[in-house]
Amino acid sequence: MPDSGTTYDSPSSTTEWTPLRLHLIDSSTPWSDVVLEERSFRISSPPIPIGKFYLPNRSYRSRLRRYNRLMCLMVVVTFVALWLWLGGRPAPQQQRKIEKPYVANIEGLQFIRANNPHIRQFVGRWTSTSDGTRREGTFPGVYFDFTLNGTRTVLLSLHNADISDQIPVVVKSPIKSPNMAFLPSTNTSSAEPISLLVRVDDEEYIVLPNATSIVTVRKGNLDVRTHHTIRVIAPMVRDNVIETLQVNGLYIDQGGQLLPYDTTPSRLQEETATRELTTQSIPKMLEVVTDLPGSTTGRDKRRSIGTTRGILGGVMGWEYLLGEMFGTDHVTIGMDGMCLIQDCIGGRGSPAGLADVFFQSGPLGTEQYAHPWLFQEYVPDVMVINIGNSDWDSFQTHRDEYNKTTWDLTLDFEDTYVALVKAIRALAYPQYSATTAVDASRYIYSPTSAAGGLPIFVMRPFRGQLEQATHSVVERLRGEGDRSVFWLDTSGWLNTDVNLGGKAEEQDFFLDGESETKQWRLTERGNQRVAILLHLHVCRYLARDAEKCAFLPPEVYQGKTLNPDMERLDELMEDERERRLKRLFWD
Known part of the structure; x- marks a missing residue:
């Protein structure tokens, strides 16, 4: 040819x-x-x-x-x-073995299982397999810390695997009775690859996209003479994808060892000399419940630089920043786009609501959702609730499908909100007593023990949706004697104007999604402003030295600047006109 x-x-x-x-x-x-x-x-x-x-x-x-x-x-x-x-080259089979770095890396290393007591408590909602050898975290933002020395290499051992080319195996749980749902997970299947963030000491975050099996954190370049604190975070920021982090353990050098987390020199210097060692090993805890997690900031296309930006969004959200500002543990039950009420039209996970997910071990769609959460695993020192964004969007977009007025839908939201806070008081974190608390040391030097109840901050949604309903929730609860629930007026915190052609760093919100289904998201600047302003309100519950916190008068939380009856008058009149029109044409 x-x-x-x-x-x-x-x-x-x-x-x-x-x-x-x-x-x-x-x-x-x-x-x-x-x-x-x-x-x-x-x-x-x-x-x-x-x-x-x-x-x-x-x-x-x-x-x-x-x-x-x-x-x-x-x-x-x-x-x-x-x-x-x-x-002079090896045979083809020998060459393929060399191309697998984890095979060579784990030789000569010691394996430390995830249930090792020197790995500090997995922060967030984690479940354990029936044999106790694997830990699984499902809610976005779960993380774990550990401190070590004497090793140059650190590898993560994950059960996550690339199962795209494998035949799926359906593992049915033998647990059928609701009373037995608290038992450990018996699921042996592997979850899909997961993207992680790793921070060694005070260095910048390491981005590990699509991690599976053996993941290299450090390979022969750690200083064996000093202590190193490592944090592994699972942001879980993929859109419309439910992820699970499955941790088997760690691989380190034979001469390396894990240390109790609170014995590192840096942490000893941060604690005051008057504190007891028991309180030193128990950092304070913040829990956030929201349908608008700030971790979605990585989806802002105006600042997008690829996969890395999206994964780093997991540590740029206001809920994560707020905990880091105090150096405390922080747990987020953040279900983006999920309504509080059940049977929410257009809401994520419907017919289940955010109130249902709060009492489970994992999000809807995961194996952990079948297991109620054991609230004795941790007790927060303060709780912040920011919900109503998804409910309001559903009420406005699908109003005709509900066949209800906005007033009726708002009352449904309000009643569900009140029921959620009451359930948190009665089932999740009841008033502390020596007979009900599993870990009494959690309450040493804690304002919660003195106040007799967990402080709960009910936030006005950032764009003002359902403002009156959230205020009425607090008024009803305080009227029934709950003096540890507070309403946070967020009006004026953020600029709700969005300039699609403007710079991202000059705006607090951006719109994400298609033209007809755009969702409001917080930018990096918006997340930072929320974290800074929230810092003032939760300071006395999370700061190591509460006396240094700024004084805020009680009127800030009693809502005296808002008259809910007057604010809701226009809405009531509009719904009354709608009722009359329906009665005129339908009756």
């Missing part, structure tokens, strides 16, 4: 001999030009006809023989060179 870009005139197509023509393609690569030029020989005399066939003359055949001998010599030389070069 002739080479591409070369045209031949067939000698048998005409009685007259036509010279062979070669044309080089201008766009061919340099090495193609060289090859074609080597083959661009010319025929000096016409061939001698023999019957219907044409044969070259003797001069041409001599040149062709020399050309063939030269080509054969080149083939032989090339073959010998390849044989000598391959002779």
